[in-house]
Each structure stands twice: as structure tokens, then as C-alpha cells.
Amino acid sequence: MRPPYGPSYARMARRPTSASVARPARSADPAALARRLLAWYERNRRSLPWRALPGKAADPYRVWLSEIMLQQTTVATVGPYFGEFLARWPTLQSLAAAELDEVLHAWQGLGYYARARNLHRTARLIASEYGGRFPESEAALKALPGIGPYTAAAIAAIAFGQASAAVDGNVERVVARLFAVREALPGAKRRLAALARTLVPRERPGDHAQAMMDLGAVVCTPGRPRCSLCPWHKDCAARAAGIAETLPRRPLRRPRPMRRGVVFWLVRGGREVLLRKRPAEGLLGGLMELPTTAWKGGVPPPSELARQAPLALSWRPLPGVVRHGFTHFELELTVLAGSVGETIERPNGVNEGETHRWCRLDRLSDVALPTVMKKVVAHALANGG
Numbered sequence: 001m002r003p004p005y006g007p008s009y010a011r012m013a014r015r016p017t018s019a020s021v022a023r024p025a026r027s028a029d030p031a032a033l034a035r036r037l038l039a040w041y042e043r044n045r046r047s048l049p050w051r052a053l054p055g056k057a058a059d060p061y062r063v064w065l066s067e068i069m070l071q072q073t074t075v076a077t078v079g080p081y082f083g084e085f086l087a088r089w090p091t092l093q094s095l096a097a098a099e100l101d102e103v104l105h106a107w108q109g110l111g112y113y114a115r116a117r118n119l120h121r122t123a124r125l126i127a128s129e130y131g132g133r134f135p136e137s138e139a140a141l142k143a144l145p146g147i148g149p150y151t152a153a154a155i156a157a158i159a160f161g162q163a164s165a166a167v168d169g170n171v172e173r174v175v176a177r178l179f180a181v182r183e184a185l186p187g188a189k190r191r192l193a194a195l196a197r198t199l200v201p202r203e204r205p206g207d208h209a210q211a212m213m214d215l216g217a218v219v220c221t222p223g224r225p226r227c228s229l230c231p232w233h234k235d236c237a238a239r240a241a242g243i244a245e246t247l248p249r250r251p252l253r254r255p256r257p258m259r260r261g262v263v264f265w266l267v268r269g270g271r272e273v274l275l276r277k278r279p280a281e282g283l284l285g286g287l288m289e290l291p292t293t294a295w296k297g298g299v300p301p302p303s304e305l306a307r308q309a310p311l312a313l314s315w316r317p318l319p320g321v322v323r324h325g326f327t328h329f330e331l332e333l334t335v336l337a338g339s340v341g342e343t344i345e346r347p348n349g350v351n352e353g354e355t356h357r358w359c360r361l362d363r364l365s366d367v368a369l370p371t372v373m374k375k376v377v378a379h380a381l382a383n384g385g
Helices: 007-014 030-044 060-070 075-088 092-097 100-107 114-129 138-142 149-160 169-178 189-199 205-219 237-241 302-308 361-366 371-382
Strands: 258-268 272-277 322-325 330-340 356-360
Touching: 030 189, 030 205, 060 075, 060 114, 060 149, 075 100, 092 114, 100 114, 138 149, 149 205, 169 189, 169 205, 169 237, 189 205, 258 371, 272 361, 322 371, 330 371, 356 361
Parallel strands: 258 330
Antiparallel strands: 258 272, 272 356, 322 330
């Protein structure tokens, strides 16, 4: 059957359009693009507590601290934490002198606690091996704990004026639209990074990096980009092709698997609850928690529960479950409650003072508990635990 508009139309439909080519909509050299972006930034820059004022040198410590906090976390969430951290540890040396438990406690609510452990480790490493001064190159920064390619580039550009391309999710979106890159993420990441590097000017690379972040955060937004406000409005290939809202393309998200476990709420003398410290490495490493079984596909059988319980008691299940979402899985926890008198012997398998300790119920807010365990505490207290 013939195509409804004839063979010539069919041949034309198979040809790649100019919009599929990775180039801006109008011919503009990178220097011109950078000038327009920086002029826009001078008028519209966000006022953020970690940013240096215009014309002032950036503080590497503040830049590093903010970039670590902003990983997987919004600007609105980070603001108060950043201020509290600076008030408590105003310099890298003061942070390096702090105890890890203090840092983990101050980090509560920010999540992804490996960042806090690496933050503390890096502070001590710079204090002891770099004379308290941050290295300035991307390569040297990437060698430090918790600093990946994006964070290294951001610190190098903003704090040290290096011509580095800091490419996070906001910047990927801006670049994918500017050049109409239709390849889906994560496969397009390398290409987007290469294109981002072509845009970095030799002058003011730190301002350029922050301008790209701001452009993605407030103008070139995921759902409805505000194209009329963009300094690259006439340069954007995706806007010209009418596909800006569809970029960058992403694969379909697979549903996160469900894991289940049991938490033991053991109260002593009506005033204290048993806590234990998680291993230093791994998920929620180094944080305190209520004793819990491993989080697997299902709840352990009764014989295994009895083996893992801190004491041989008549444990009673509390009504309902506690649900929490992690990056790679969903979690559903059943809470078993038990109580003992003041004179209870040390629970089986408990190395009190090292991995386990009793904590007064009215002092739980002073403990570095992850959010999932705060939910368990609230659930237990609300259900007669």
C-alpha cells in the first residue's frame, strides 16, 4: 500500500532532521554563550549562604561543605544544616577535631550518612596530610574520600578558578536541551559532560559553574522550562525543535524491591530503651539503631527471631508496620516490644559500651538515629511500646 502522501514524503520522514544534530539552534561560539550566561547570572544569581559575595574570593571549606551536603539533597533542606555546621565547626580544623558521633548527630535528617563519614574523614586527612589546605586540582580533589567527579570540578572551579565543568543533574538538563541530545541517560552522561566542557570560559569559571547550576534550578526546570527567561533562548536546539520538556530522556524506572525486617523495642525499668551501633561501613554505617534483624525479602521465621532477639522474652507485636524508602529499596518493619526490670543482666550477645547501650527515653533526641529509626521510635511510643 502506498504511503498517503506519496513516496517522496516517506523518504523525507526517514531522514534525520537538523534538530537531531548536537549543536545549538543558532550559530554561537562558546565565548558568546558564556558572555550571555554570565550577564544573566549577574542580574539573577541566587543568594545562598555558602556563596561568596560578588567580587569576593570563595572559601574552599564552605564550598566543599555545601557541595557534600547538596548531594542528593535540595537547597531548601541544606540551608539550615549548613548554618548549624558552620556555627559549630567554623573551620576545617575544628571539624577535623570533632568526634565522628558528633558529626553524625548533626547530620541527622540529611540522609545518605556515608557523606557525613567521608566529610569527617576528609577533614582529618586534609588537616594531617595537606597542612589544612585543600588541594586545587580536580585530580587531587577526586582522591579525597567522598569527592567524586562533579564535586571535584565544582570545588576546583568555584574555590580555585580552575576551568572545570561541574556537571550535575541540573547541568545535564541544560546541556541536553541546548544541544538537543536525544540519547537517554545514563548512556548520554559522557557526551553531555564533553559538551559542557566546551562551554566553560577561561575567565570566571567559578561564576560560570554557579550560573549553570542556577539556570537549571530556576529556569531550565524539569517539567516546564521558563524558556522566555533563558539567556540561551535563541540558542537552544531543543526549544527550536519543540522538545525541551522531553529532555533529557530517561529510561523507565523499575519499581524498587520490598524488604522486610523486625525491630526489637526493649525497655528497661520503664525509662530506658536498648540501642546498638551499626557497623562503620555500609548502609547507615556508624549510626545508632534499635536492634533489628537483617532486612530481606521476608520476615524471619520464629526460630530465627528468637535467636536474634536481645533477650528471651514474651515479645508482643505492636499494631501496624513502619515503612521507609531508601534509594534502591522499600522497607517494611514490624516492631516487637518487650520490657525488663532495672536489675536485668546484660542481654545475650550485647557488648554494652561498645556496640550496645541503654538510652533514656527522654534523651533519644540526643542520639544520632537515622530517619527510619526515628519512625520506629515514634511508632513504638504511639502504640504503647
